[in-house]
Amino acid sequence: MSEQVNKSVNKCAEEYMIQIIGAGAIGCLWLAKLHQSGYPCHIVSRGSAKQPQQPLDFTDLQGQQHQFIISHSHQLLTTSIAEQQSTILVCVKAPQVLTALLDQQQHINTDQVIILMHNGYGCAEEVQQHFPSNPIICATTANASLLNKPLNITHTGLGPSYFGTYQTANKNHPSNINLSEYIAPLQKAMADVYWSESILNKCWLKLIINAAINPLTAINQMTNGQLQAPQYEALIQPLVLEVFSIAEAERIDFELAELQQTVSNVITATAGNYSSMNRDIFYGRETEIEYINGYLIKKAQQHNIATPILSDLYQQIKVLESR
Numbered sequence: 001m002s003e004q005v006n007k008s009v010n011k012c013a014e015e016y017m018i019q020i021i022g023a024g025a026i027g028c029l030w031l032a033k034l035h036q037s038g039y040p041c042h043i044v045s046r047g048s049a050k051q052p053q054q055p056l057d058f059t060d061l062q063g064q065q066h067q068f069i070i071s072h073s074h075q076l077l078t079t080s081i082a083e084q085q086s087t088i089l090v091c092v093k094a095p096q097v098l099t100a101l102l103d104q105q106q107h108i109n110t111d112q113v114i115i116l117m118h119n120g121y122g123c124a125e126e127v128q129q130h131f132p133s134n135p136i137i138c139a140t141t142a143n144a145s146l147l148n149k150p151l152n153i154t155h156t157g158l159g160p161s162y163f164g165t166y167q168t169a170n171k172n173h174p175s176n177i178n179l180s181e182y183i184a185p186l187q188k189a190m191a192d193v194y195w196s197e198s199i200l201n202k203c204w205l206k207l208i209i210n211a212a213i214n215p216l217t218a219i220n221q222m223t224n225g226q227l228q229a230p231q232y233e234a235l236i237q238p239l240v241l242e243v244f245s246i247a248e249a250e251r252i253d254f255e256l257a258e259l260q261q262t263v264s265n266v267i268t269a270t271a272g273n274y275s276s277m278n279r280d281i282f283y284g285r286e287t288e289i290e291y292i293n294g295y296l297i298k299k300a301q302q303h304n305i306a307t308p309i310l311s312d313l314y315q316q317i318k319v320l321e322s323r
């Protein structure tokens with residue numbers, strides 16, 4: 001790739017508008033932070049976006065309240081700068097990622113960068129099949145945010161966010177040269193945002209944390225901290241071992257002791273929180289179980305690894321979901 005093309009990609013990447021698909025807690029958090037940093041952004045929701053400009057109510061980590069007038073609609077903007085150059089940040093839950101993108105497919109250029117940020121694993125593979133030439137970035141965040149009501153959120157915890165390249169089919173695409181440039185606006189907007197050369201490892205780590213915490217807290221309708229009770233610790237240890245064996249078979253490197261410690265640290269750090277799956281079951285919504293335990297069980301079957309605990313929790317969540 002010539003230096004000229006490389007330069008033009010780098011120059012434009014930072015100028016691109018960010019269009020966020022999904023007006024949930026995390027989508028609105030990025031919207032608020034981008035807005036605060038003065039970066040052009042737009043949000044696409046499935047809700048009732050009757051007016052193109054609406055207020056977003058945002059309570060920050062210090063408890064200060066802000067209101068922003070935001071650009072909001074049901075479809076991606078396809079005019080002026082946004083049409084050619086916007087970066088798409090998808091913040092819907094794993095089961096909705098592909099549908100949300102397919103709904104907007106006619107408004108997405110084949111060279112637009114798509115960033116996927118959600119709990120669970122397996123969506124990027126699906127998205128790649130339908131958007132084979134779009135550069136795809138995978139992302140994971142440990143930020144916590146609460147959706148109080150539509151377009152009204154509270155930032156409840158700051159944690160690291162990692163972004164990295166997911167292998168796209170079209171490896172020679174010019175915008176693949178330096179995809180890290182595309183997250184510069186997100187780095188300016190929020191603290192603790194990193195480009196990672198080992199993004200699959202970071203996403204797997206989050207997958208393991210979610211597999212350990214989410215189904216148990218959802219089935220028992222309790223906070224993350226209640227997992228510190230001995231009867232749950234006795235389940236989490238062998239569960240992490242099951243997932244560790246699957247990761248090992250998939251050539252994703254972890255130290256078992258470190259992994260057990262990380263899960264325990266997250267439980268302590270988020271002790272007062274209800275996990276996202278806990279809330280999904282509580283409100284009768286579809287969970288991300290297919291992209292957490294479901295994904296892991298599929299991979300385990302491919303490697304002939306037994307998953308008694310993962311499978312039992314999967315079944316219990318499916319029963320709760322079906323009610």
Ligand code: PAF
Nearest residue numbers: 210213270273274275276
């Ligand atoms: O899904 C969630 O709720 C979060 O990812 C985590 C880390 C389990 C904390 O509640």
